[in-house]
Amino acid sequence: MLQISVTTVFLQIHPRTCHCINKLLMENRELLDSVAQYVTNLFNEDKNEHLPYHNWYHTKKVVGHCNEIAKHYLLDEKQQLILQIAAWFHDVGHLFGGWKNHEALSVSMMQDFMDQNHPKAGEILIPIAQCIMATKLPPEPSSLLDEIICDADNYHFGTTAFTKTDPLVRKEMEEHSGMQISEWCVTSLSLLRKHKFFTTYCQEKLSYGKAMNIAWLEAKTKRLLPTIELHDNPELSYKEQNL
Numbered sequence: 109m110l111q112i113s114v115t116t117v118f119l120q121i122h123p124r125t126c127h128c129i130n131k132l133l134m135e136n137r138e139l140l141d142s143v144a145q146y147v148t149n150l151f152n153e154d155k156n157e158h159l160p161y162h163n164w165y166h167t168k169k170v171v172g173h174c175n176e177i178a179k180h181y182l183l184d185e186k187q188q189l190i191l192q193i194a195a196w197f198h199d200v201g202h203l204f205g206g207w208k209n210h211e212a213l214s215v216s217m218m219q220d221f222m223d224q225n226h227p228k229a230g231e232i233l234i235p236i237a238q239c240i241m242a243t244k245l246p247p248e249p250s251s252l253l254d255e256i257i258c259d260a261d262n263y264h265f266g267t268t269a270f271t272k273t274d275p276l277v278r279k280e281m282e283e284h285s286g287m288q289i290s291e292w293c294v295t296s297l298s299l300l301r302k303h304k305f306f307t308t309y310c311q312e313k314l315s316y317g318k319a320m321n322i323a324w325l326e327a328k329t330k331r332l333l334p335t336i337e338l339h340d341n342p343e344l345s346y347k348e349q350n351l
Contacts, residue, residue: 121148135187139226144171146221147196154203158283162202171195173260180309181252192252193198193218194239195260207284211244213249245308255306259314265303266314293332297325 137182149162174195178188201213215237222229222236235253242254264273278292289295300322303310 126153136185137158139229140192141190142225143196143221145194146225147200150200150203156278159202160279160283161273162199162280165200166273167196167199169263170198170260173263174257177256177260177307177309180257181307183253187253190235191239191256193222193232194253194257197221197236198240198243198257198261211241215240215327246302249306254306258338259310261308262303262305263310263314264319265300265309266305266317268317270317271324291333293325293329297329300325 113207131235147167148164151167171192174191175188183191197214197218199210199214200217201210204217208320218236219233219238224232238251239253239257242249242258247254247258249258266271274296278289278296282288300318303318305314305318
C-alpha cells in the first residue's frame with residue numbers, strides 16, 4: 109500500500125507556506141548568529157580579567173542549557189528565539205561594571221543592538237527583556253520562558269560543576285568588593301538552601317545533585333568554620349544580595 113507522509117502532502121499543497129517558513133527559519137538563524145558574534149566579541153574585547161565566572165564560558169553554558177530545557181517543552185520557533193537572545197545577553201552588563209543592576213544594563217545593551225541591527229524584530233524586545241530581568245535575584249519568573257532561563261542560569265547548582273564554579277564566584281565577588289569573604293561557604297550554603305528550580309524538568313533532573321552540593325558545603329563549613337552553627341534557613345548573605 110502506498111503511504112504518503114503528512115510532510116509530503118503539506119509540501120505539495122502549501123509550497124508558498126513552506127517557503128515562508130524556511131525563510132523565517134533562515135532569518136532567525138542569521139539573527140542568532142549575529143547576536144552570538146556580537147556578545148562573543150564583547151567578551152573577547154574585555155578579556156574577562158575581572159570576571160572569573162560571569163564570562164563568555166558561563167554565557168555559552170546558559171545558552172546550551174536553555175536549548176536543552178526548551179527542547180523538553182517543545183517551544184515554538186519564536187519562543188526559542190526569544191530565549192536564546194536573552195541567554196546571550198543576560199550577563200553582558202557585568203562587562204561594564206554593572207553588578208547590582210547588571211540585568212538592566214544587559215537589557216539596555218540588547219535593545220540598542222537590536223534597534224541598530226535588527227529593527228524588524230521589535231516585537232520580541234519586550235519578552236527578551238522580561239527573560240533577562242527574570243534572572244535578577246531573587247528570581248521571580250512569571251512565564252515558562254522566565255523559568256527556563258532562570259534554571260539554565262543556575263543549572264550548575266545541581267551538577268558536579270558546582271564545586272568548580274563556586275570558587276570562581278567567590279574570586280569574582282572578592283575582586284569586585286576589594287575584600288576577602290572569610291565565611292564564603294556559609295553564604296554559598298545559604299544561597300543553595302534558598303534556591304529552587306522552577307521547571308519540572310530541572311526539578312527532576314537536578315534536585316539530587318543540588319542536595320549533594322548542599323551536603324558538600326555543609327561538610328566544608330563544619331571543617332573550616334567549626335564554631336559556626338548551621339541553621340536550616342541562614343540569613344540572606346552578601347553574595348545573594350549582589351550576585
